[in-house]
Amino acid sequence: MTQPTCSTCRFRQPDTRPGYEIAGECRRYPPQIAVWTVTGHDNPSQPGFEQHWxxxxxxxxxxxxQARKETDPMTLNRFDIAIGIIAAIIAIISLAIPLGQFIANQRVEHRP
Known part of the structure; x- marks a missing residue:
């Protein structure tokens, strides 16, 4: 029996850069912290840190x-997320404009 591979796993976020399509990030757990040192760094005696999946x-x-499902939020790509954010912004603006007009039309009574 063959073991399923990362290419069909729900936790894999594919790399969309040209030439890297066979790879991707595993998003099963939070990003891991990596320690690195760089020659010529401002302070080479101090290690640098970064986190990545x-x-x-x-x-x-x-x-x-875990097998990927079409309705799984992990299968959403960045374009799908951007469209969702834009739709939410449009909905908020469409609600805010009538509210602003309502407030502007209210009469304020000033008492001396």
Whole structure:
């Protein structure tokens, strides 16, 4: 029996850069912290830190595999998320304009 691979796992976020399509990030757990040192860094005696998700090839596999479903939020790409944000902004603006007009039309009584 063959083990399922990362290419069909729900936690894999594919890399969309040209030439990197076979790879992707595993989003099963939060990003991991990596320590690195750079020669010529401002202070080479101090290590640098960065965090990232593990970068996996699509033909790899692990014990955390879960099949991807079309309705799974993990399968949304950045374009889908951007469209959702734009739609939410338009909805907020469309509600704010009538509210602003209502407030502007209210009479304020000034008492001396």
């Amino acid at each position: 593990p970068w996996m090839a699509g033909d790899q596999s692990c014990g955390e595999y």
